[in-house]
Each structure stands twice: as structure tokens, then as C-alpha cells.
Amino acid sequence: MKIVRYTSTLILVFYLLTLSIGVSFGDDEGASGISLFEYLSGERKSFEQITGAPANLLVVTETTCYSCIKELRAMELLKAKYRDSVSISAAFIDRQGLAKVQKYLEFYQFDLDNLLIDPDSTISRKFNVTYIPTLLIFDQNGNETYRKEGFVVGEESLYSQKIDEMIYSKSARRTRRPEPSQESAPKKTTGCASTPG
Secondary structure, three states: OHHHHHHHHHHHHHHHHHHHHHHHHOHHHOOOOOEEEEOOOOEEEEHHHHOOOOEEEEEEEOOOOHHHHHHHHHHHHHHHHHHHHEEEEEEEOOOOOHHHHHHHHHHHOOOOOEEEEOOOOHHHHHOOOOOEOEEEEEEOOOOEEEEEEOEEOOOHHHHHHHHHHHHOOHHHHHHOOOOOOOOOOOOEEOOEOOOOO
């Protein structure tokens, strides 16, 4: 009888936990309600404010991840190439506090549109990110269109292809030539062992 009561209690707790997660981060709600501190402006920004361009890239990252630095440098190249046609953001999910992330950003001086600080891992929970770095690409309506985990040297041409598909018409895509890869065989650098909260 004790086992049955214990099992029933566990099932009830699990059900309530699942229900609360579904209410907080359910798909019916979209990404509305997400608001994060943006380092460059010093203001809070909603998800809708960072996904208003024709193509929107978001890298979920941490300050302790070496591969993430390479990923963010690759994002800077894309920002220089596409300018206003694309919005590129990084969400730092560090739990070590704002001061640690600020010091990191002062040192690296990333040239991106938004540098978001997310110590509660709101983004990683909402979009089920389990690996660092993770690149998410969203359309103008905030719908996820592409996801990639880890960093691979030379994949900038793949990112460009995905961006081109979003911002150019079908006829323009047919006439554009794909960019040659910078290396003959991409070298993979694994992501960090960190697991988002």
C-alpha cells in the first residue's frame, strides 16, 4: 500500500511539473513573453524586438566555451556581409552573473546586433537547447527555420545559403552562385561540455 501511495504521489508531482512547464513555455504561446537584458543598449529586449529582420540568427553561448568564440567571430563576418538584412544576436546563458559576462564582452568586443544576458537560461529552455554553442535561425515572424549544434570551421557558406533562402526571391536564388568554401574539408571543433540549465 505504501508503494502504491508513493508511486501515485510521484506521478502527480511529475504531471504537475509537466503541466507548469507546458503553461510557461508552451508552443501555443510562441516566444512572446521572453525579455532579456541587452548589454549594448542596457535595456531589456523582447524576442520580437530581436527577430524583426528578414533573417534572424541567435547563438546560444557561454563565456566558458572556446568554440563559441569562433562561432561568434563567424557571425561577425555574416553581419558585415548582410548588414541590415539580417539580425544577429548572442544569448549568454552564464549563471555566473552579469559582472562576469560584462568583463568577457568588454574583452572580446563582438560586433553583433544584440548581446543578450540570460542567466536563467530562458532561451535554452524555450527552444530546447542542450548543446553549446547552438545556432538558431528565425524568419521575420519569429519561426525557427534552422538549427545547428557545435561549431564547424568553414560553415559560413552554409549559413549564407540559409540566409539567402530567407531574404532573396526564388529567381534571385537561381542566379546567385554559391560561395566557395574557404577550406577544402571543414574541420570540426566540438562544442563545449556545458549543458544549458
